[in-house]
Amino acid sequence: MAAMTPTASETAPKPGPDDADTAPPAARARTRPRPRVWRGVVLGLGGAYFLVPLIASFVFTVHTPGQGISFDAYTALLAADGFTESLLLSLGLAAATIVLALLLAVPALVAVRLGAPRLRPVVEMMCMLPLVVPPIALVTGISTVLRWGPDHLSRTPLYQTFLAVQNESFPFVLVLAYTVMALPFVYRSLDAGLRAVDVPTLVEAARNCGASWPYVMFRVILPNLRSSLAGAAFLTLALVLGEFTIASLLGFRPFAVWIVSISGAHARMSVAVSLLSLVITWGLLLALSRAGTAPTSTPGAPRSARKARSPRTPYRTSPKES
């Protein structure tokens, strides 16, 4: 379709000596330059709105009025109190969340494709429902449940579990909450990937060739889902690194909470960290979208060639799904 558009508009002005000759050329002459003007204005204004805060943030971090330029805000980061601990905590939480979310979602989604299609709406609803519940509502529920621990269960072995999941050095309760919040994104990414693969046929072919179930899973299905797995993992990582609401209200201190806690005393540093987190996210997303699209043929290639390859490389990953 994209290939048709230019030809259509090129051929449109040509049939000159035809019946509807008088009005259309005049109209076209007026309308033709106009789109370019409004397009330029819209893109220019949009670009300015989205670039100015980034540039201004950078200027803010390196330039102090009256003192000139220095990169202290960035160099002092590593030595800042709590920086490494909170960052490591966030990364650890993110890793645990990614593992848990994929361990839960991949078998369920593959199973639904293979032999339990009636479960499909159930699984979809389970995964998409967290979108309806704002994080702040989820955290009110979680804190209520956590309060049951000391209130009602203090004499049961369950109480130890309640204490363990709230361990200050690695609050597993956050992993549980983040996994719930990540499920919609993981589901969408994996579902898009699975849609491009004919799972039953692949599994049957592999089984007929004598492959064992673990072999089918790890050597046949998962490689086909590589880019959507990467997409799910990336979105989860971004979500966990930026998450503030649940962690702060449950009283833990991962990265986002730490940034807020230092902002009073070190305004420059907090802006510097915010900017860095954006740059890192951007880099990750670029790497991901390249990994997702690189194996497919170039945009100009014939559609049939792309279609033939698409089962191997689920084309659409996070940029459109997020």
Added chain:
Amino acid sequence: MSSASSTPTEETAGGHRRRRRGPRTWLAALPLIAFTGLCFGLPLGALLYGAVTRTDPGTGATTLTGEHLGRSLQGPYLGSLVGSVQLSALTALIATVLGVLIAQAVVTSRSQALRNAVLTASGVLANFGGVPLAFAFIATLGISGVVTQLADLGGLGWNLYSFTGLAVVYLYFLIPLMVLVILPALDGLRPQWREAAQNAGASGLRYWRHVGIPVLAPSLLGGFVLLFGSAFAAHATAAALVGGSVPLVTLKIADALSGNVLVGQENVALALGLDMILIAGLVMAVYLPLQRRSARWLR
């Protein structure tokens, strides 16, 4: 499922396998169902239960009451709900219009490089909510922000820590989200339709009024509702930016939860949480059917 619709020989082979496979595949979905039941259903149940019951601290007796829900719809709590709805509706509306304009500019330019750049940027910026965004704007438009100082916005009465300021900040992640949502729908507008309309003598305005907008309507409304939902649920940006100076329901819940208000307000926080879920549920109930409807035009 697909093997059943193919040739008979495959059907029998699939049938054999499915008989053995049946119960096991079902089990593979069980961990997910158990997990969401425990980690999502339980907190939600606790929220619902706490929102509609009251436990007498003396006797320990629990009674059903509408008191918390009633109180969550009065006074400052109602004000915060209204404030949240106003802010979300306003920002979602502006972002819908601006997002469509940007997406349309990208679609009509037909430049693959521009398109990729805008899509990638939108993907990143739509996720650039929360704390970092608040600080980027404090550095830009805050009291000692770079742009505020350069343009002397303070003298003009600009205040980032207000309703307007918050709206400007929210647009930063809402517009990219709208671009992501609406771009496929704009792609679905076939150029042939426009040519057909032109050949029939329709002006650009007429084309949009009778063809473009009606075809886009489900996507537009769906996008608006999605933006409303994300603005409504946003807490971190507002918390890092305005603290408590703008009445928002998320900030009120956070206050009540962290004990910044009177003792015994936790249940009102639960009731407010329930109010939010009801509003967000309503939003999704509008969004999902619309999305399915708009999908018709995209293929």
